[in-house]
Amino acid sequence: MHVRRLPILLALCALLAALVVGFGVQFNGSPAYPSSQEIDDEYAAHVGDDVHLWGEVVGTEDGRVVLEIGELSLAVTAPPPRAVDVGDSVQVYGTLAPDRRLETVAYHRQPTGSLVRMYAVSVVGLALAAGAFLRRWRVDTEHRQFVPRNGAAAEREVE
Amino acid sequence: MPDLLAHVLAAYVLGAAVVALTDVPDRHLPVAMVGAAAPDAMKATVLLGITSGTVAGVPYSFWAVHTLGGVVALAGIGALTIRASDRRTTLALLLAGGASHLLLDLFVIRADGVAPPYLFPVSGWLPPTATVYASTDLWPTAVALALALVVFLSRLRSGGDG
Numbered sequence: 001m002h003v004r005r006l007p008i009l010l011a012l013c014a015l016l017a018a019l020v021v022g023f024g025v026q027f028n029g030s031p032a033y034p035s036s037q038e039i040d041d042e043y044a045a046h047v048g049d050d051v052h053l054w055g056e057v058v059g060t061e062d063g064r065v066v067l068e069i070g071e072l073s074l075a076v077t078a079p080p081p082r083a084v085d086v087g088d089s090v091q092v093y094g095t096l097a098p099d100r101r102l103e104t105v106a107y108h109r110q111p112t113g114s115l116v117r118m119y120a121v122s123v124v125g126l127a128l129a130a131g132a133f134l135r136r137w138r139v140d141t142e143h144r145q146f147v148p149r150n151g152a153a154a155e156r157e158v159e
Numbered sequence: 160m161p162d163l164l165a166h167v168l169a170a171y172v173l174g175a176a177v178v179a180l181t182d183v184p185d186r187h188l189p190v191a192m193v194g195a196a197a198p199d200a201m202k203a204t205v206l207l208g209i210t211s212g213t214v215a216g217v218p219y220s221f222w223a224v225h226t227l228g229g230v231v232a233l234a235g236i237g238a239l240t241i242r243a244s245d246r247r248t249t250l251a252l253l254l255a256g257g258a259s260h261l262l263l264d265l266f267v268i269r270a271d272g273v274a275p276p277y278l279f280p281v282s283g284w285l286p287p288t289a290t291v292y293a294s295t296d297l298w299p300t301a302v303a304l305a306l307a308l309v310v311f312l313s314r315l316r317s318g319g320d321g
Contacts, residue, residue, distance in 0.1 A: 005239050012239070016224070016232040022280055023226070024218030028211055032275065032285055033220065035211075052271035093270035106270040114295035118162045118204075121300060122199065124163030129196045132171075132189035140242070147242045148186050 036072040039096070049096050050105075057088045064101075067092065078104035087112035161212045162294070163199050168303035169263060170195030170256040177255065185319065187245070187252045194256020197233045197263075198225045225264075226279040230257030266291040 018142055027033045034051040055067030055074070062077040065084055076092055084090060094104040137146040174191030177183050196284045201224035204210045223229050234253035241249040261277045266289040267298035273285040311321050 009236060009239050012232050012235045016229070016236075019223040019226070019228045019232060019280060020219050020221055021217060023223035024211060024213075024220040025281075026283060027222070027276065028213075028218045029219055032271070032273070033211065033222070052269070091270045093272070106272070108268050108270050108293060110293060110295045117204040117297075118295045119202075121297075122163035122202070125162060126196055128164065129167045129170075129192040133193050136186040136189055137241075143242070145242050146240055148245070149308065150186075 033096060036069040039069070040072040043096075043100060044098075046049060047095050047098055050094070051102075052091065052092045052093045053102075057084045057086050057090060065090075067102075074100055074102045075093065076102045076104050076107070079107050079109060084109055085112060089115055162300055163196055163202075165300040165303040166195045166199070166260050166263060167192045168300070168307040171307050172265050172303075172310050173255060173259050174252065175314060177252070183248055183252070190249050190252040191256040191259075194230075194234060194253035195260045197237070197253065197257050198230060198260045200233065201229075220230055223279065225261075225275065227258075227261065228280045230254065230261065233257065236299060240293065249259050265289055266308050268293045 029035045029038055031050055032052065034049070034053060036053065039046045039049075039051070053067070053069045053072075053074070055069040055072075057065055058068045058073070059066050060081045061075050063081065064077065065079055065081050067074050067076055067090060074096075076090075076094070078092075079090065088109055090107055090109050092102060092104050092107045094102045097103050126141075135151055138149050139145075140147045163215060170187070170191045170262045174188035177191065177273055178185050178188050201210065201221040204221040210222065211218075213219070224233065231254065234250055234257055238246050238250035239255045264277070265274050265286060267274070268290045269288045272290070274288045278284055278286075315321050
């Protein structure tokens with residue numbers, strides 16, 4: 001199969017860019033992807049909205065946990081202060097109430113450090129995938145493509 | 160799934176099944192692993208704090224990469240980096256790896272009870288989550304590791320190279 005790679009590559013990159021913009025147009029600011037910045041800027045207009053937010057525990061206020069989501073700061077009805085530690089990551093789903101409160105419907109806590117650990121383990125996964133691939137494939141610099149390592153020269157195809 | 164290692168290990172098991180049950184050459188097994196890693200390319204934007212926003216009035220979101228459309232686009236780009244005679248098989252394995260990633264992410268705990276619109280741009284539907292594990296849980300990775308180890312040893316025994 002002889003195809004011109006560059007035009008297809010450019011078309012696929014354009015498709016990816018279109019998807020990134022299309023997703024933003026369709027979902028930015030939606031209940032599934034609320035914008036903490038927009039909520040913070042015009043809080044009163046968002047009171048009553050059901051939102052799903054990911055924040056960090058920064059302390060307590062009047063017996064309620066305070067979460068920071070970017071610039072937005074919210075006192076949430078759950079989790080209770082005894083259930084979390086400062087620095088924990090918490091995803092909350094609930095309804096925005098006056099005075100920058102969130103009436104929590106459901107939440108899930110991720111302890112401090114667990115996200116860092118997840119990223120560290122993920123780096124191992126990335127290295128494993130890259131290592132396994134490069135063990136079987138090598139770069140053919142002349143034709144700017146990957147070719148199998150075993151018998152690559154004999155099997156090489158020129159476009 | 161909790162982390163990229165679990166996704167890659169699951170794709171290893173999937174890829175091993177594909178090469179064992181079909182005439183797909185063994186060298187394509189790691190292609191599925193790369194495919195499974197691809198949707199998480201957008202996590203780099205999470206670390207940089209630029210996942211979504213607006214540029215010159217145009218909204219954007221790199222969550223698009225973590226969808227069916229993103230998987231197809233990245234698989235196409237990846238397949239073009241492979242020599243022509245292996246390209247179709249590579250594309251299929253990259254797609255399979257990417258699809259396995261999205262499928263396993265349907266089990267992640269989400270407080271709102273729904274998963275992201277993984278079928279974008281075909282559909283904006285938010286599927287219900289199975290709520291089995293958190294993205295930071297280690298036990299799914301341990302399960303994937305155990306399964307991958309069994310497959311690895313089995314392949315070694317049958318004369319493969321693991």
